[in-house]
Amino acid sequence: MLDLSAINAAYGNVQVLRGLSLTAKPGEVTCVMGRNGAGKTTMLRAIMGQVPVTAGSITLNGQPLHSLPAHEVPRHGIGYVPQGRRLFGELTVAQNIQIGLMTRQKGAKTRDAVLSLFPRLRERLSQRASTLSGGEQQMLAIARALCLEPSVLLLDEPTEGLQPSMITLIRDTLLTLKSTGVATILVEQRVDAVLSMADHIAFVTHGTVAETLQNTNLSSATPQFQKYVGV
Amino acid sequence: MDFGPYLLLALMEGTVMAAVLALTAVGLSLVFGVMRVVNVAHGEFFMLGAVVAWFVTHYMPGPPALAFAAALVICPLVVGGIAALSDTLILKRLNYDPEATIVATIGLSYIFQQAALTFYGPDARPVEAPFNLRLQLPWFGYSGYKIAVVLAAMLLLLAVWLLMTRTRAGLIMRATQLDRNTARAFGINVDKVYAGVFALGAGLAAVAAVLIVPIQQAHYLMGHDPLLLSFIVVIIGGLGSLRGTLLAAVIIGLSDGVISVFFSPTLAKILATLLVAMVLVFRPQGLFGAKP
Numbered sequence: 209m210l211d212l213s214a215i216n217a218a219y220g221n222v223q224v225l226r227g228l229s230l231t232a233k234p235g236e237v238t239c240v241m242g243r244n245g246a247g248k249t250t251m252l253r254a255i256m257g258q259v260p261v262t263a264g265s266i267t268l269n270g271q272p273l274h275s276l277p278a279h280e281v282p283r284h285g286i287g288y289v290p291q292g293r294r295l296f297g298e299l300t301v302a303q304n305i306q307i308g309l310m311t312r313q314k315g316a317k318t319r320d321a322v323l324s325l326f327p328r329l330r331e332r333l334s335q336r337a338s339t340l341s342g343g344e345q346q347m348l349a350i351a352r353a354l355c356l357e358p359s360v361l362l363l364d365e366p367t368e369g370l371q372p373s374m375i376t377l378i379r380d381t382l383l384t385l386k387s388t389g390v391a392t393i394l395v396e397q398r399v400d401a402v403l404s405m406a407d408h409i410a411f412v413t414h415g416t417v418a419e420t421l422q423n424t425n426l427s428s429a430t431p432q433f434q435k436y437v438g439v
Numbered sequence: 440m441d442f443g444p445y446l447l448l449a450l451m452e453g454t455v456m457a458a459v460l461a462l463t464a465v466g467l468s469l470v471f472g473v474m475r476v477v478n479v480a481h482g483e484f485f486m487l488g489a490v491v492a493w494f495v496t497h498y499m500p501g502p503p504a505l506a507f508a509a510a511l512v513i514c515p516l517v518v519g520g521i522a523a524l525s526d527t528l529i530l531k532r533l534n535y536d537p538e539a540t541i542v543a544t545i546g547l548s549y550i551f552q553q554a555a556l557t558f559y560g561p562d563a564r565p566v567e568a569p570f571n572l573r574l575q576l577p578w579f580g581y582s583g584y585k586i587a588v589v590l591a592a593m594l595l596l597l598a599v600w601l602l603m604t605r606t607r608a609g610l611i612m613r614a615t616q617l618d619r620n621t622a623r624a625f626g627i628n629v630d631k632v633y634a635g636v637f638a639l640g641a642g643l644a645a646v647a648a649v650l651i652v653p654i655q656q657a658h659y660l661m662g663h664d665p666l667l668l669s670f671i672v673v674i675i676g677g678l679g680s681l682r683g684t685l686l687a688a689v690i691i692g693l694s695d696g697v698i699s700v701f702f703s704p705t706l707a708k709i710l711a712t713l714l715v716a717m718v719l720v721f722r723p724q725g726l727f728g729a730k731p
Contacts, residue, residue, distance in 0.1 A: 256624050278623040294621040296614050307614050310607065311626035352625070 209233050210360045210391055215264035217254040224250040226415040232360055232391040239402045240395045241437050242412035248395040249291055252362045256288050257281045282311050287358030291365050293349040297338030301329055304337050304348055308355030322354045325381055343374035360391045367401050379404055399433055411436035444578030453696020455585045458592035459651045461688035463665050464672040465599055465681060466643030472679030473616040473636045476535060479544040481644055482666025483551035484522060488514045488645025489657035490559045496566050507569035514649045515642035522641030523634045531630060555659035568653035588650045595646060612636060671711050675718050677728025686726060
């Protein structure tokens with residue numbers, strides 16, 4: 209279980225997160241929603257150690273993560289799909305996957321399991337990542353993160369700019385991962401995508417979680433979507 | 440001597456220069472490509488390589504070939520170690536800020552230069568070649584050692600290429616070069632990669648110096664020309680492009696050799712600088728560099 213407890217984080221003098229708390233449990237998808245600049249991406253970057261946490265704690269199964277150097281965090285089984293994919297564009301699909309595998313010394317078995325989720329990538333292994341279509345790039349970004357065999361998966365707007373068939377594929381993949389016990393934190397702006405996957409929704413505003421909804425209440429969440437997301 | 444043999448001699452001299460220059464410039468290009476650091480101290484790493492080679496060959500007992508072989512191993516290790524230490528103690532603390540690292544490496548170059556002056560002295564000192572073999576062509580005789588320098592440089596460049604394209608370490612360096620934050624998100628210790636790349640770049644300059652020092656002699660001010668020519672090569676080839684660096688080294692090395700033999704070394708430098716100016720005006724990213 210990943211637990212964020214009252215964390216503060218800042219870019220230099222600009223404080224972005226203010227006492228943000230959130231929990232991601234195994235086999236559950238926690239969606240994080242909020243307006244631009246609310247602190248959603250900064251929260252994910254803080255978990256990954258890329259933004260210093262100035263107060264509070266981040267723990268994975270009780271083990272503190274916030275004091276680790278950034279490169280140690282993924283080795284504890286936290287997979288990250290950053291906003292805009294951030295693939296190594298000049299490297300091939302196979303090399304991007306290899307980078308993912310190297311993180312936790314995973315081998316051919318993991319690689320085959322990941323590629324079986326995205327068969328289209330198997331056909332493009334020798335192709336440069338930058339030459340893939342947007343949907344294929346997103347597949348690769350998720351595949352690269354899954355090569356860690358993560359216990360926690362962080363995704364930052366994975367459906368951004370994708371066609372509906374690709375969004376369905378990503379949703380199905382995330383639901384498959386959920387059934388295997390992966391804890392997922394999904395930062396997302398699309399309400400339909402969130403409603404089809406979320407166990408919980410955390411609404412973030414001004415760097416803190418203002419309200420959390422359980423999946424049983426999602427059908428009546430329209431006022432919260434209007435208030436915190438503006439849709 | 441007729442024009443043909445004279446041209447052949449000039450081309451052979453140019454090839455030696457191109458080989459050593461390629462080795463030196465690839466180190467500079469690697470450091471800029473992966474770390475985005477313009478290493479003004481690169482010429483002094485070259486100089487340190489030559490100076491350490493003199494110490495090793497001077498104090499090591501046994502035949503010259505053995506001492507030279509030891510220098511080929513020891514110099515890049517010593518200079519690489521100094522570079523890694525400089526990276527950890529100075530560049531890392533500056534967070535690899537592009538402008539601050541330029542100033543820092545200028546400072547480092549003075550420190551290395553003055554350290555060499557203090558401990559090595561102001562004199563140019565020769566290092567004995569590991570063997571004396573003369574290749575007799577129909578028109579003139581040529582140093583077998585110079586041909587060995589070209590072959591050794593080619594082997595080392597091949598090794599660098601294999602390292603970058605065929606090994607796990609190369610993949611890690613390329614991933615770090617492309618996006619250091621994402622690299623960290625996949626367990627890559629960017630600080631270690633930077634220290635390693637800085638050491639590798641300096642080590643390549645050092646090994647180039649060891650190869651050339653039996654021809655040029657070791658001197659505490661010998662780093663200036665390699666630095667200038669390396670920058671010329673790296674700018675023409677494209678900052679961070681190994682392929683471009685190699686091609687530009689061949690162009691600059693050969694033209695320098697030919698122009699120096701037929702006209703004067705000064706004219707060769709003038710033309711190389713003019714070429715850099717033209718590249719900066721018409722193709723600022725260099726021959727193989729990516730467009731900004």
